[in-house]
Amino acid sequence: MSDKKAAVLILEDGTKFEGFSFGADRSVSGEVVFNTAMMGYPESLTDPSYRGQILVLTYPLIGNYGVPPFTEEDGMLKFFESDSIHIKALVVADYSFEYSHWNAAQSLADWLKANDVPAIYGVDTRAVTKIIREKGAMLGKVVVEGEPEPAEFDDPNRRNLVAEVSCREPITYGSGKYKVVLVDCGCKLNIVRCLLKRGVEVIRVPWDYDFTTIDYDGLMLGNGPGDPQMCGKTVEHIRRAMEIGKPIFGICLGNQLLAIAAGASTFKLKYGHRSHNQPALMVGTDQAMITSQNHGFAVDPSGLGPDWEPYFVNLNDGTNEGIRHRTKPFFSVQFHPEATSGPVDTEFLFDHFIENIEKYNG
């Protein structure tokens, strides 16, 4: 068809994948990552952890059920994980121009265009994935026909992505007997929802906010993008919170920050875990869970102090999936118990957190 506009994905190693544009007329650069989930694109695209990344979906048929409406509930968008699309660009194999779903308000293409995010279809995303798997995460560009190619490859991990996506001022949600401070390093809204569902008040604070000034009952360290080493300020605050001793629960980046605060280091995985099917074993048990994951960095637990122990471990590659304090109510996980998108098998960890708060308060 003549109305098709060409677009190309260019990898840092020079490989080019030609396709057609279905998003905004713009050329961009970022880190190329792949996700093997088979559904949940509205959630993924608005997940702040994808900040600066060109997202390649291995599942080929995308856009089938459109994009849900911007309904608000509890002061948040009901069907999304943040207020905007965070990915730099989207790369898929087969885009569904026609969608069908009772809860759809617009097409994926229209939504991407409205958010000025470019997108390509017609790409052999399996081939892209294999390159990244073999050579490791790499930078890339999405160049849309007629739009100038960015001169440089942009490495988002050099920037403080957390600062880009964190809220600017504290925001309070709900009410309840207990106050939970949620440190927003780019947290997904479903963390807020999971807490509200359990009847607590949530105070979402910016990443560098000194939350120790708040008289909270529990501390929730949310997910977020990029290299955890960029969040020195947050780590400082966490160390202070550890002294305070009230319950702490970390997710994803929150796990990495808590681990750093506890003496461990982090490293960049070859190509990260981004999928809905990662098995995590609770250490010392026969309990294995299917988890949703989205991270490029991981914790090296060897530096943890003697008071700490691994909580979960990945059954596929043996990487750390969580840590916990041996005596105090501090724990964190690398995966996403709040899911959206992905399996909800580990949502019980929120109950565990609330129990810790209740216990702490006697």
Place this chain on the structure above:
Amino acid sequence: MDSKIEKVILLGSGALKIGEAGEFDYSGSQALKALKEEGIYTVLINPNIATIQTSENIADRVYFLPVTPEFVEQVIERERPQGILLAFGGQTALNCGVKLYESGVLEKYGVRVLGTPVQAIIDTEDREKFVEKLAEINVKTIRSHAVTTVDDAKKVAEELGYPIIIRAAYTLGGLGSGFCNNAEELDALASKAFNYSPQILVEKSLKGWKEVEYEVVRDRYDNCITVCNMENFDPLGIHTGESIVVAPSQTLTNSEYHKLRKLAIRIIRHIGIVGECNVQYALDPESEDYRVIEVNARLSRSSALASKATGYPLAFVAAKLGLGYGLHELKNSVTKSTTACFEPALDYIVCKIPRWDLGKFKGVSRELGSSMKSVGEVMAIGRNFEEAIQKGLRMIGQGMHGFVANKELQTADLDTALSHPTDKRIFFIANALKHGYSVDRIHELTKIDKWFLYKLENIIAIEHRLEAFDSLEALPDALLLEAKQRGFSDFQIARKVLHPADADMERGIMQVREERKRRGIIPFIKQIDTLAAEYPAQTNYLYVTYNAVAHDIDFPKDDLGVVVLGSGAYRIGSSVEFDWCSVNAANTIRQNGLRSIMINYNPETVSTDYDMCDRLYFDELTFERVLDITDLEAPRGVIVSVGGQIPNNLAMRLQTAGVPILGTSAVDIDRAEDRHLFSQMCDELGIDQPRWRELTSLEDIYEFADEVGFPLLIRPSYVLSGAAMNVVSNRGELEHFLTLATNVSKQHPVVVTEFIENAKEIEIDAVAKDGEVLVYAISEHVEFAGVHSGDATMVFPPQKMYVETMRRIKKISRQVAQGLHISGPFNMQLMAKNNDIKVIECNLRASRSFPFVSKVLKVNFIEIATKIMLGLPVEIPHRSAFELDYVGIKAPQFSFSRLQKTDPVLGVEMASTGEVGCIGDDFYEAILKSMISVGYAIPKRNVLLSTGDSRSKTDMIGPAKALQEKGYHLYATQGTADFLAQNGVKAEVLHWPDSPEKPNTLDYIKERKIDLVINIPKNLSESELHNDYTIRRSAIDFNIPLITNARLASAFIYAFCRLDRKEIKIKSWNEY
């Protein structure tokens, strides 16, 4: 793992039937493999002799015995196993296991049920218990509410929410049932319904809801995974076995997907499954409301499909979990490095399409509904829906070339064809789209989700764009590539662009092929690796796609690859036997240091297990696709003779295209296939055939009829309605058939063959090398010629055949093998009357009976044939049928009970859906075992006889006397009773169904006062008397054993009169 388990019995599913087919050979074989790996001694009970699981080296012991409680108990008594597996043999094994549990047999012998506890099975099988059980955890099921007044009905309807469905209780045929969208409609319909019945059932109507399934696995540590979900293309109302199904789901959001996934896990935990189960949901297309339709606490058709769709070996893992392993303790057998405790990520879409054979049955309704009628299925893999469905529609092998470019189906009323689903509905959607129906309108009529319809509309749009060109040169690269990416075959493109006449089609296809290769438009090979390329995988599970830019694998040009073409979809006449042949060919290739490359697309098979061969192409068996693969693989050769007729038909075209065919040459295959060439050869060799003629006018046919006399077998090449073949007994029938059912013309000739009555039918299965017969097996049919060989009861070695006949048959087969230069397997059907032998048919390929004769004789014919085809030396086994001191009998399994209204008679068209093969010390023992295996029971007391024409009446005197002597009470219709009385046999008269007089046959059948019905049709024609039909059909509907063939009836009656049930020996295969 539990170390106390040293010996385990696994129950198989018996003969293939509608609703219970090849998938259980796959699941049983995998389970046995899993047990064997643990050093457990395995005992298998399964009379289905054509399966892989009953082959050597799979189970340690095999019993070809009925899967019924009494036989299984005897095997348990003999083998004393510690454990039993019930979940791998379908409903047959499950029901048998539940009975053994309830009767205390398992406890008595200390046999533990491995995996899901029996109580959990009972909780899911009993509808009321199931509803209660799920209500305990607040999971919604479909409930019926019984009411006795209109007001109560309204109250219930308000609670449930409209629309609702009401059914009058205790009425047949849905009298008084219907849908109500509001209170007024309910008022009207309910008042009417109360005229029929004092009670009506009110249910929420889920018409048009989506149907979604999940395959869930749980281990004893309570770890759960869902391996796969699947979405039905056809909304609720059509049995999932009758639906086109895609995996993974396409129209579900993350929220819907995980809501149902979470429920599935809650259900499996609450019920307490250890192993695998399947949860089926109805999902509201307008909200997230749902109902659980059913839970299958065992491996199922869907789990086999899920296994193939994802590459996750469900049955293998389920067996390991049954032994006590945790999911996290098992490895992913595809990657070999990651864990089995994960959920596969697909980076492709699969599409399952059922295969129906409704044309083979007389009088069956074509409308699809809540019961299953399909006999097989295909799975197509693509990287978009259009690619997958077009592949799939070619795979089902009903003469279609994909979604478009077919001969348009005719219908008077397209709206009805859309709103009343039949096996052809998908093609009526194509018609509708072409005729300008909007997606919205088609959705209104079909309730199929618009997403699927939009995708189908894309295919039509590409078709239109192709039609704008009339030469390949003018066709732009982009459009050609797009068409290929959306699943268009070269045939479809040729038809749309080149418009060749049918005769020039072959050239058109090759032109398209050459043109696109010239332009570099070729397909790529992708792996199925369970993790969407996240981890490296050494998988050899492959498919072909145009939606790619790179191959996942390399193609070593080492001349070691040998391609085996599999059998495609199971259908009447081609099923698990050819899978056995394909797998054995692949094994032989592998064992001889060569690389086996399998092409097949049937998800119910063992040949499509990726560990059965070195490379598995789960893809089409079309000329185009086989060439695509051979272009890349450059194999040493292709084996076309083990997968039945589909590969056999490709032989000539492949050879012409330069692909090396192993074994008998394609030219010789063609000489056997082509009626004229074969007759010519027979004439030259002095081999007799029934007289036949290919005729193009009615006058010629009448003239031929005068020459050879009646009856005649008529085979039209163009069929208007009904079965393709028929036997006519007189001129009236001939005229009737030729004018009503067929169209005789120059374009559509009719083959008319002399039909010899009361002739013995004989088969020879053999393997030859360079025209010399190396091994052979001659079998005889119990029934006379005229019953299709697939429906006949086959005896090997033959028990009632003249030595002279045998000698002549051997001679004929030697002549034919020489004449056709056979190197490989072949089969001939012959008939013998008074030592006069005529050849009916000859196929230069493996036949349905190869596994049967191979296993009875204990000589693997396929292994020998494959070695010959590979040019390897073979040892000729000196085992002759004469040395066997036992008898094997192969008996057909019919699925008439699933096919409402079908007349359950046997004829020249095959109707059986499966078969068993049992071994006995003598003929009677073998026939009893095999007939009990296909569902017959030895009658307790009452037998109804209605014995047809005078010849069969005479034939039945002896058996009737035997019954009388044995103390059976005989009932008969008037004529039969009179005839028996004249011959000294007393039978009580039951009046014909249409007679008002009592006692009446129909009442006795309905009240189940009869234990066995013998009803022999009076002649060979279609026009059977209505009374006889009613007797036969009601015997089927009321589940009373029915025999319609005098020869078979005699054999069965003599067998159970002369041999007591207790005398049937429990012997395993290796003890013969």
